[in-house]
Structures are given as structure tokens and as C-alpha cells.
Amino acid sequence: MQRQSRPPDQPTPRNEVARVVIVGGGFAGHRTARKLSRTLAGTPVEIVLLNPTDYFLYLPLLPQVAAGVLEPRRVTVSLVRTLPGVRLVLGEATHVDTASRRVLYTDPEGRQDELPYDRLVLAVGSVNKLLPVPGVASYAHGFRGMPEALYLRDHIIRQTELATADTDPDLAAARNTFVVVGAGYTGTEVAAQGSILTRELRAQTARSSRSRRGTGGASLGAQPRWLLLDIAPRVLPELDRRLSTTADRVLRDRGVEVRTGTSVKEATASGVLLDSGEFVATKTLVWCVGVRPDPLVADIGLPVERGRLRVTPRLDVPGHPGVFACGDAAAVPDLTRPDSPDAGDGGFPLTPMTAQHATRQGAVAADNVAASLGYGQARPYKHHDMGFAVDLGGARAAANPMGIPLSGAAAGVVTRGYHLAAMPGNRVRVAADWLLDTVLARQGVQLGLVRSWSVPLDSASPELARFPASGKE
Template identity: 75%
Template sequence: MQTPDIPASGAQAEEQQALKPFRGAVPRIVIVGAGFAGHRTARRLSRILAKERVEIVLLNPTDYFLYLPLLPQVAAGILEPRRVTVSLAHTLPRVRLVLGEASQVDVDGRRVEYTDPEGRHRELTYDRLVLAVGSVNKLLPVPGVAEYAHGFRGMPEALFLRDHITKQTELAAETTDPEEYASRRTFVVVGAGYTGTEVAAQGKLFTDALHAQLARPKAPQEAAGQSRSAPPRWLLLDVAPRVLPGLDQRLSDTADRVLRGRGVEVLMGTSVKEATPTGVLLDNGEFVATGTLVWCVGVRPDPLVEAVGLPVESGRLCVTPRLNVPGRPEVFACGDAAAVPDLTRPIAGDGGGRGYELTPMTAQHASRQGNAAARNVAASLGFGEARPYKHHDLGFAVDLGGVKAAANPMGVPLSGPLAGAVTRGYHLAAMPGNRVRVAADWLLEAALPRQAVQLGLVPEWSVPLDSASPELAHFPKAHTKE
């Protein structure tokens, strides 16, 4: 297939010439990653190029798209795991799915090396590449954190945390040791951004419900004068001066008010100095005895991005406003993997530098960048016209559990049940599938008591905090080219 000629001059003509050669009769687009950016790119491309002879390949470790914003509800037992995992085959019928973990990108040879689920080393060649590998847990040099903290970036961590919280609460109900009782019922969340705030808000409701169920029979130690009526203890820590530091002050105030009213101890300007098997030492000198430390301090771009060997900024691949890499017009990047200039936020007095701030690493930007990447990749093949990415935030929504939320759609601040309704409506609209099933779980949660049991599906050793260290070197080598 020949790329249709488009009138161009200068740099555009050189770029167009660099894009012309194809490896086969049908050009192949390889998208690495099926998060918000990658899934949206694949979906939009499959529609734009539905009638064209173009192969779209999606490389991803799992066969599902994970709707991350609702993961805290999985950990709290509100939603079943399958509700937030959307089938890639079902939502992308015209896209070829390849299961595997990308390990290396050779931009000169135009190929992506990956390891499939059975440990075999393979590779995919491409004519166009879209890097949308997303992000991983951000680690800080705090002693003991890597060994004793639990992250919250994927389904395994959510399932493990649900089991872990249930187990700690159940074991606390059985012990007669007051120190063990207090430790097992104390939960520490580090990081008061989106994830940490929602985990603490949902987790407090979850453990309060478990406590009420387990405390019904009068225990012998209560009869002896040792009261166990106090609810479980939750602490939310952050070095920032307020909850949700990156959002509007009114959203922050709403979230802070809801958390404190629910009994969560919100400690701003506080961090963990050391984590131990029996608890955490805070930088204010206080030692908190706990068996649960949830690490939600933020994310960093997947290390694969820097390994590509192209210019990066803060670990993100440098791209133009059209989301392609300067000097590599066949390579595109979007989402958390890309340092995308935010054309709505120029830098005052930049003095001839980049000129614009970078778009924040949010699901909202990732989804819309996926749309833009799809349009511009198609344009590079001669279908349509490329345009720069430019998006104004439409507002944010933070689910605080129950009927509580903080939201500012179109800049209008909301709180209470109205914000809760808007937040859930937003999630249903944003999900690419499973909407009816999610809504059904919400209705059941409102009508029936929550049932909490340990499923034992995810052992602790399988969810290390450093999720960016797959042991690819231990797989048997069997290299295959496609």
C-alpha cells in the first residue's frame, strides 16, 4: 500500500519522505500498553481506519483494560473485580491483541521486543509505533518501605489489600493481647492524592462495617472491662500541606472534612521515616504500630520509556504537540509515558525555552491524548489531517465512599450526595464497558449488607511494591520474529 501524497514543504516534506517505506503490503501500527491512552488510541484508530488495509496490533500483558479510578471500590468489597476489567477483545474487535510485556524498543530497526506469558522472547516489527506504557509506583529512599509497604496500581494489589484488611480485622477480633488488637486494627495510607484519599475513605467505611459485624457477640475481654467498641484506626499522611494538593482548594476542603468526620486521622506535613515489620516511624518521632502500610505517594513513567534511548523529560518521552517524537515521525507517545506540551498553559517569561508546561499525568489527559494520537497516526498514513493536542480540564471527581464525593464539573464545586451522583455518573460514562454490571453492584451495595471474606487469590509475595521489576531475565530464551 502506498501512502497518499499530501502537499508539503520543508520539514513536512522531509518527515513525509521518512514515513513512506512500509515493511509489507499492509502497514502495521503497534500500540504498546492498553491503559487509558493505549486503549483509546486502539479504539479510535480501529474506527478511523475501519475500511482501510491497515493492521493494528495492541501489545499488553493482560487481556483487559483496567479502569483504575474504581479500584479502591474493589479493595473495599463494593465492586467485584471483573466489573473494572473490560475485555480488550470485546471492545476492540478490529484490533489484533498480542499478550506480552515489552522489554525493549529498537527505533532504528523499527521493532518491539517482548516476553509472552510463557516466558518466550518475541518481537513485533512496526511501521508506526505508539508508546502508551503508562506508569508504575513511585519509590522513595525510605528504609523498609520496599519490604513492608503495599502499592495500589493494579488488580492484584487491590485483591490482596481486600484480603489483608479482612484478615487483620478478623484476627484482631480473636486476640486477647491489647497491643496486637490495636496494631491489627490500625491502617496507614501514605499519599493524599487521588488514590490515597480514596483508599482511606473507602477503607474506613469497609473496616467499620467489618468491625460492626465481628463485634456483635460480647467477647470475654469486654466482660472483664476491656472495651472494644472503638472503630478501627486509619491514618492518611502526606508531606503536602493539604489533602488533594493538586486540585482546587474547595475540593481539598470537602475531602478533608469528609475524612475527618468519618474518623480518619489526616496528618499533613508528615511522612514516614522508616517502615518496620511491626509499624512505621513518622518524621515527627511518633511510632505507629500497624501491620498495614499502603503506599500511594504517586507514580513515575514506566522505565521502558527511558530505555528506548530517545530524549526524555522527567522520565517521559519528549514529543511535539502532535504527539510524535522529534526526528522520529513514525514514533508516537501519549499518556503517562509522554511529556506532552500543554498548549493551554504557556510558561510566562520562558525566554525561548519549551514555552509550555507539561500535561499532568491524569486519566483525563491520557484518554484524550489517545484520541489525538489515533487521529495523527492515521494522518501520517494519509488518512485525515494531523492536529496538535489541546485540551482544557473539564473538572475532577473524587469518590469518598457512600454517598459522599468531591467534584467540580465545568468548574462548579459540588459536595455531598449531589457530588456523589455526578461522580458515579462520570465513571459510568467514562468506562468503555461493564456499565450495567457496575451500576448493578452499586444498587446491591445500597440495598444489602456488605459481605467480606478472604478469597486467598493473591499471595503477598506476588505483589511487590516495586512493580517495575519484572524478572524477564529468568525466562527461557526462545526468540521469535513477527
């Protein structure tokens, strides 16, 4: 007999099991599940986490995976190991029926099933933001998940190796040209880390060529060229201007061409056309212009604000008792900025779509879900921003912890210390990889695990993953 959910206005007897379904195992969902498992330990409450993968992905360190600093498993934390008492269901939510209180989902083998719930937490996160630029969906590479990071790493190494052996100097130069669009946190770190990777790959090739001198060693080809583009007037516009200047200087010192006030007009198989009229021949276009809420948010049919589910300061959805939302999918009022000119419909601006807010919203959502079941007291979400940190590779970083601008080695220590503290696991392994990266050369070999067509830029369109997009290579 199929389990039936109990309406939230009918208290659940203490001897009857209530089910809490959490959709999404990112920063918000993982934190919600983890705190609920501790708060409700020993109670008749079943906690179920629905997620497409069996791991939590620590997104801020993904650029280091693409650059070969960290091994992929370092930034993937086991959900089963870190969430004791939580039942993991592998699948992707396709629809939420709030009337019958069910979540419909598709499992990794394509089978459809459903999860009835008594309490629901929507923490589905975000996906790549696409702009109506011709050719971008077909020729750009996104950077939002592990497959994309692994593919980009393989792609960079492949293009560098092909350029070394290419007899056409123009094609070799295009292979050695890497264009990153978006100078926010992700784009800046991808350009910073990628420039180090290609520099080391070239140094390894040079050493190999010298060892074959006199025996027909191959030419090194064109110098690697990195371009970082953004329509904003400066890199990292979210940060203090001094930190933005620091990051800009580090990038330029590494040879990265920073083009602010610049956007892409069209992408083609042979390169990108800039709005200035300049055509840049390249085989690599990395799209890091931002994110948007997961498409499930729009499909649910609940009220939204700026594309995100409208919630109260207690993270519950108005008019739908028992339904909560947090993280990038939720339009959470920022109670710490009541006088901001960016105030939304509720009189407050929305909290930014960052891991810092998502993690802390997950903790509040857990408390409020537990309170709705009779355990503890509900509370509003209120968090003062603690600052940001951007890893620029090596010992370089830019950070403003508690509003204090830092650069150089001090920022590097703070940035890496913050990441180690924020990760829910794998800390020793991450620290060990950082140590090894300072004393050993990176391994410039392709993994060969991911094909280009399996990581479409528009990750919201699963059908694109089944068909190759021409010109990706």
C-alpha cells in the first residue's frame, strides 16, 4: 500500500512516522539534511534526500579541478557518509504536486517514481544562465558541474597538445587561445587557474623538446593566450574596488588579457566576434556569465520573484503550509539591509545567490521544518555577509573577511583556510593536494572520461545531452 502524506494542519502523532523530503543536495540541501538528521535523531521522522548524484559538490574549488590542482574526488563529498540517518534517493525531480503532496522524479535509469511528503524542502539550486547570443549554446562550454570541469581540463590539454603538432600557424594559435566570458568569481578563477595550467603544459613540452633536440623535436607552436571578457567596468565587480584591482593586476601579470566593457556578439566554430567588431580565433569559449534558478522552480507553479520561489523570512512558501525553500531557488528577504535601493516586493532586497547564504539558509530551514513537526522553535533567516574570497592560483588570492580587504599571501591563507572550514569532508585530502601542487609538476594528461556533447551549456535541456553539437572540438 502506497504511503499517504498527512496535511500540515493536522499534527503528526508522535508514534507515527512523518516524512521530510529534501530536493537537492547542494549547499542548502546538504546543510538542511545534515542538521535535520541531528535535530530529529531518535524521533519518528523519516528524512529523504532526492539528488541526481550520490555526492555533494563543493563548487568553489571546481576551477582547481579543471586546472589539475585537485583530484575530482577531493571536491565530491559522499552524501551517505556525511548524512547518517538520511535516506538517499538517486533521481532528478520533474514535478512537484503541492495539492497531493508528492514529488515526481526520474531515476538514473530513466524510470519514473514519486515521493509523498509531509514536509518539503526545495533546494534545487541553479543552472547556467544563457543569454540570447547567437552560437553560444552550440559552441560555448559551461562551468557548473564536475563533468564540465573534467571536460574543460581534457579540452585544454588536448588543444595544447594538438597546437604543438599543428603545421598551420593560424590553427595552432586558435587552439592556444582560450576565451572566458564573465569576470565574476567563477570566470576570474577559471582564467587565473587555466593560465597557470597552460603555462606549465608549455614548460613541460619545452623540456621534452630540448631533450629531443637534433632528432626532429616538434615546434612549441604559439604562446598560450587567455582572454577574460565582461560587460562590467572591472573584474569582480561584487568585491571592493581595491580587491578588484588586485585581481586585475595578478591576471595581467600572468599574461591574461582582461577586456572589461566587452561582450560577445556571436560565437562560431572558429572563434568569437566581440561587440567591438574584433574577431578572436579560438577553439575554447568558456561561459561563466552567471546562474539562474533551476527550471523546476518555474514548473511548480508557485509565486516567484525575480525567477526564484517567493518565501517568507522563515523560508516557508506563503499559502502552502509544509513547503519550504532555500538556496539559489528561493527569493529570501535580506533582513540585514532594510534600506537597500534593491528592495523587492516584500520591502527587503533578496539575499545573493551564493554558497555562503545557501549554507546558512539550509540550517534555518532545518530548524523551521523541525519546529513545524513540534521539535524546537521557528526563526527567521538573518545573516550579515562575512565577505568573500577568490583563489587566484598559487599563493595569490583576493579576500575581504568581515569587510577587511586582503591580498597576497595573507589572502591566500585566509582563502584556503575558509574553504577547508566550509567543506563538509575531504579536508585532509584537499590540503594534501595543495601541498603536493607546490612541490610537484601537474600531470598534463587527458582523462578521456567525458565527451564534449555530454556537457551541454544549457544544462536545463537534457535532450541536448543526447546529441553531439557540431564544432565543439
